[in-house]
């Protein structure tokens with residue numbers, strides 16, 4: 001949920017939004033209302049939400065009317081790219097209304113395996129402007145990229161606001177030796193994703209439109225149109241083979257390499273990494289590059305890479321989120337991506353959604369108090385799911401949405417947001433990884449205010465559950481797969497920070513999603529049991545669930561001895577025919593939660609609030625886990641999961 005326990009979920013945003021509300025009342029033209037100009041059809045799956053005669057999006061409950069509030073972005077990426085203009089002696093930025101400081105230095109592309117900016121100079125931004133004198137700043141002996149010889153240089157810059165918060169780390173590329181011309185820079189990436197034993201996806205984003213090209217294995221892949229987002233799928237590769245790749249953009253290029261997955265079913269040993277929950281924290285510096293704890297995440301990725309992780313799985317709450325505009329959400333995602341970028345050139349980082357990826361409409365009363373927060377719409381352009389799909393390149397499964405369930409209001413139209421890129425599966429060697437979304441169509445206020453309808457934090461909805469069943473069955477039949485991991489943001493058994501929600505809700509089964517004003521049939525704990533029943537009793541291969549949300553590390557071996565019900569439980573109980581592990585690791589830098597007392601606490605092992613990276617060592621039939629602190633590099637835990 002929000003920063004703390006459920007009781008605070010309403011209070012926290014009130015503080016934030018009350019101030020902005022006052023501004024709106026003064027302006028009286030209502031720039032924050034969702035008005036007729038933005039009029040989009042209200043999805044049939046919501047309830048009590050309409051447009052009033054003035055075109056305001058409203059939520060009516062009993063005699064109360066709540067108005068949708070949308071806050072304009074604090075910053076946009078486009079603004080923070082700085083509209084740079086080449087000058088006789090370098091460049092001048094125009095950051096609009098941004099006030100603060102600019103820190104900058106050269107980036108040694110091609111001279112280091114993980115090129116990052118080497119910051120050297122800081123200066124104030126005045127009236128949104130900052131000028132850089134290249135021949136002076138990067139004169140002998142301050143030039144380590146040889147810009148005079150190559151005629152190109154890339155400057156990495158950091159923007160800090162007046163309070164010192166780091167808002168963004170960006171890049172600007174220039175050509176010439178004076179006068180200078182601004183040319184496309186890679187602002188994000190290149191990243192590797194979609195890795196299989198015969199294919200891979202390389203993608204990146206540039207600051208200016210360009211016809212970028214990818215060279216791999218002696219083949220040049222180009223695009224017809226100049227664009228900002230670049231994505232190439234490379235096929236026909238050999239298994240377990242290292243490939244060098246070069247992204248060419250304008251007159252510049254960057255070169256890295258990746259290794260294809262071993263042949264499907266290979267018994268060859270490998271390591272993979274898991275963590276989650278890296279939204280920004282306190283303490284200043286890179287612990288809060290707006291939206292993300294970039295300090296810890298960078299160390300997570302460095303540690304995973306240094307331990308030869310084949311991939312890093314990260315399941316939810318990468319950013320602070322909970323926003324009402326996509327521009328700012330994209331900035332936060334970018335800050336997360338850039339924290340791990342130096343390592344993502346070489347190993348895939350596969351992500352899943354959590355509650356903090358929320359993006360939508362907030363309904364407030366006339367005093368500015370938040371009453372409801374629902375997923376945004378239209379779903380294909382303004383929802384948490386669409387925003388997330390825009391920011392990442394994850395695999396796509398055959399699961400489309402919750403349409404087709406018994407609650408689908410219209411079989412001929414898509415009435416729910418997409419599962420594309422937020423629920424999917426992939427394999428590596430003899431391992432199958434199933435990534436779920438337990439914050440789908442998430443309405444953050446649903447627990448307290450179900451009248452808007454929406455998804456419940458921690459709930460796997462019907463169509464997703466059936467897809468999980470099919471996917472588990474497919475891996476059960478697949479002789480090449482020995483171990484299956486299932487990952488979703490919320491633990492089945494919370495231990496510290498989320499006892500009042502996740503898949504437990506203090507033992508209260510009444511909580512569940514509402515669709516078109518009606519509660520679904522199954523409550524949260526019944527649904528937890530159905531989910532576990534698939535993993536335990538319809539599979540012999542599911543070894544562990546990898547969860548987060550709670551900002552700590554611990555594990556639990558679920559056996560028939562572990563108490564998992566409230567004192568009174570009239571419904572059928574789960575048959576635990578074989579043990580399964582829950583490995584919770586939400587210790588990627590978000591503010592910590594300490595341990596709470598729950599029915600299963602006697603079985604909870606190794607509880608720690610240290611920042612933690614789980615490394616899984618898969619060696620044919622055996623799986624061991626080592627848990628390391630990415631900050632101090634000490635070992636936190638070591639467990640044999642399957643012998």
Ligand SMILES: [Fe+2]
Nearest residue numbers: 317354355549
């Ligand atoms: Fe969370």
